[in-house]
Amino acid sequence: DTAVSQTPKYLVTQMGNDKSIKCEQNLGHDTMYWYKQDSKKFLKIMFSYNNKELIINETVPNRFSPKSPDKAHLNLHINSLELGDSAVYFCASSQDGRNYGYTFGSGTRLTVV
Amino acid sequence: GENVEQHPSTLSVQEGDSAVIKCTYSDSASNYFPWYKQELGKGPQLIIDIRSNVGEKKDQRIAVTLNKTAKHFSLHITETQPEDSAVYFCAANGGTALIFGKGTTLSVSS
Numbered sequence: 360d361t362a363v364s365q366t367p368k369y370l371v372t373q374m375g376n377d378k379s380i381k382c383e384q385n386l387g388h389d390t391m392y393w394y395k396q397d398s399k400k401f402l403k404i405m406f407s408y409n410n411k412e413l414i415i416n417e418t419v420p421n422r423f424s425p426k427s428p429d430k431a432h433l434n435l436h437i438n439s440l441e442l443g444d445s446a447v448y449f450c451a452s453s454q455d456g457r458n459y460g461y462t463f464g465s466g467t468r469l470t471v472v
Numbered sequence: 473g474e475n476v477e478q479h480p481s482t483l484s485v486q487e488g489d490s491a492v493i494k495c496t497y498s499d500s501a502s503n504y505f506p507w508y509k510q511e512l513g514k515g516p517q518l519i520i521d522i523r524s525n526v527g528e529k530k531d532q533r534i535a536v537t538l539n540k541t542a543k544h545f546s547l548h549i550t551e552t553q554p555e556d557s558a559v560y561f562c563a564a565n566g567g568t569a570l571i572f573g574k575g576t577t578l579s580v581s582s
Contacts, residue, residue: 363515392569400559402516402572414568449515457565460506463515 362386365450365464372440373472380435380467382450390414390456391433393425396447396466408433409456440471474499474566478573485552487582495562495573496544502564505545507536510559510575520547552580 407415508516
């Protein structure tokens with residue numbers, strides 16, 4: 360059973376399109392995250408939700424909008440995709456966000472052409 | 473906010489040698505320090521963690537040490553094997569989320 364699952368695994372799309380990435384966790388965790396990993400492997404937090412409530416919203420363009428319908432799901436919608444959005448996006452979950460490790464999904468490789 | 477520095481960025485060792493990766497953090501309020509291993513095409517996976525009330529923790533061939541005074545912590549891998557080749561990340565719990573170092577690419581040659 361996959362603990363944190365993301366779909367799709369690969370996403371190739373043209374500039375200007377709108378796309379969504381879905382994430383689900385079956386660990387019963389209260390906190391979920393989106394991280395962006397660039398070509399240099401740097402992991403940068405984008406958003407954090409605790410029990411459906413937005414906790415962290417780092418300096419991310421307004422084109423990125425997270426949505427959490429329930430505490431087991433955190434989706435990421437991206438409008439008007441740009442070349443610079445190309446990266447691997449990881450979803451993660453944690454018991455409380457501060458005192459326990461995260462469980463990461465396998466990532467979504469987004470390529471904007 | 474928290475800032476985590478990680479060194480070296482790349483590390484090459486021979487099979488059987490030891491590998492050490494070092495991290496420093498800036499926020500004295502941080503009290504949880506996990507290490508992650510990321511294999512090619514996969515998400516980061518937690519391999520070991522340490523809390524601020526402990527100075528050292530071991531799990532088979534891997535160990536982590538923490539020096540709260542100096543604000544640094546290290547990952548030690550002994551008797552390295554080719555399957556240890558991966559990118560390793562340290563992290564600290566600054567604020568309400570983990571802040572990651574920039575990663576160390578470890579290559580173990582046989």
